[in-house]
Amino acid sequence: MxxxxxxxxxxxxxxxxxxxxxxxxxxxxxxxxxxxxxxxxxxxxxxxxxxxxxxxxxxxxxxxxxxxxxxxxxxxxxxxxxxxxxxxxxxxxxxxxxxxGKSLSPAGELRVATNDGLMTPLTPIFAAFSKRFPQIRLDVVLGNAALNLSRRDADVAIRATERPPDTLVGRRIATIAWAVYGRREDFADIAPDDPARFAGRSWVGLGEDLAAIKPARFVRAQAAADQVIYRVNAVAGLIDAVVQGIGIGPLPCVAGDSNPALLRLTEPQQDISGTLWLLTHADLRQAARVRAFMDFVGNELTRLRPLLEGAVPRPGRSPAPAAPDGLA
CATH class of the missing domain: 1.10.10.10 (Winged helix-like DNA-binding domain superfamily/Winged helix DNA-binding domain)
Structure with a gap:
């Protein structure tokens, strides 16, 4: 030796x-x-x-x-x-x-934290970003747990929050609108303004891990416990459950209005809406790879603001009608 x-x-x-x-x-x-x-x-x-x-x-x-x-x-x-x-x-x-933060070249690994329910609009944007900046390797972390960007749990966060931490900087992108959706084929024989469209319907909701967030509280307020026949601990799973016809439920409009299999049953619900932010730590904002990501993704998401806010009419869809019992 x-x-x-x-x-x-x-x-x-x-x-x-x-x-x-x-x-x-x-x-x-x-x-x-x-x-x-x-x-x-x-x-x-x-x-x-x-x-x-x-x-x-x-x-x-x-x-x-x-x-x-x-x-x-x-x-x-x-x-x-x-x-x-x-x-x-x-x-x-x-x-x-x-x-x-002093790096000059847009290269290296960039860890991005976001929610699975936002991947419908984000995946095409990430694909375009990777093509534009091939030297930056994206590591996308999905989840709803609190993250500490000071400890480098992530370099950038794309999250819905009403109060970003003081240590983070970034930009407000849009309001994230949610509405109640059902599988389109299940409502083929029901007029869009018929109050009976909610009668006897089963609901799907989020699991106990996400019980504190707005969409989970919304379902508890709107449906009796025995009406909620399916729960899942991810928004992507909630979207799939409605697509499969397990029940009706609240979904982000950016996902629901993009899926032809789904029918929006209400206007966006203010009780569920959130504010989407693109955030990074103040010490990292001048890093070349972070700056490139913040500028590119921020601009692309801003273009999608009408879809994020539920303001884009879907082809062949009647205007979302008023709903009974507090649903709008």
Missing amino acids: TADEIPRPPPRLGTHGLALDDFRLVRAVAAAKGLAGAAAELAINHSTAFRRLGQLEQTLGCKLFERHRTGYELTQAGEEMAQIAARMEEDAAAFVRKVE
Whole structure:
């Protein structure tokens, strides 16, 4: 074995011989409340995490965690170390953002966070962007969970929100309109202004994971519990459920009005609408790849504003009629 092949220990800090990885370990164990989750987060095996934590506590001469049947709980010393680890992580992320913010070439990986319900208009835009900027690799992350752009969960977010965080900058794109839709063939013999079109209809809604968002609350307000026969934890799944005729339900107009198999049964519902934003972290806004994406995608989405806001009449569709019992 040559000198270059001899494994080198991680860099140590101070007189106690602490390593940067020691802080990462404590933070990971605290977040996971156990070794198994921490080991998975750090891409090490369970026995390595167990050994390293034991060695760290021995080096420091104090316990960092209390071991309980319900999980690992931080001691006071562990809490202080976890807080230092969090600050170190934030400082490192801020440094990377500032360095990347000075990049001059529109190239490299760009992580974009958005919702699955927006992919109908976004996929063609992403395809055009990739053709225009072939040196930028897109990594699209779908979901409704809260993201921290400061920690680089994503570089850019395309999300519906009423209050973007103060640390983010960007542009307001449009109002995201939602309306109630049904499968067109199920309403072939019913006049569009017939109040009976809602009578006895089954509904589809969003699952418990999304119970707090506006469309889920809307269905609970409009339909009795036994009328909601199908729930799914993704807007794309909700769209598919209505297309398959499982029931009627609220959908984003940009998806519903683009699908000839669907019939809009109401005007856009104000109780469900949201505001679409294109956002990035302030430190990244001057990065060439971020600037290219924000400009290109922002302009393309702005052109789609009438469709996003439910203002584009569909061929062959009568104007959406008034609906009974509070539906408009």
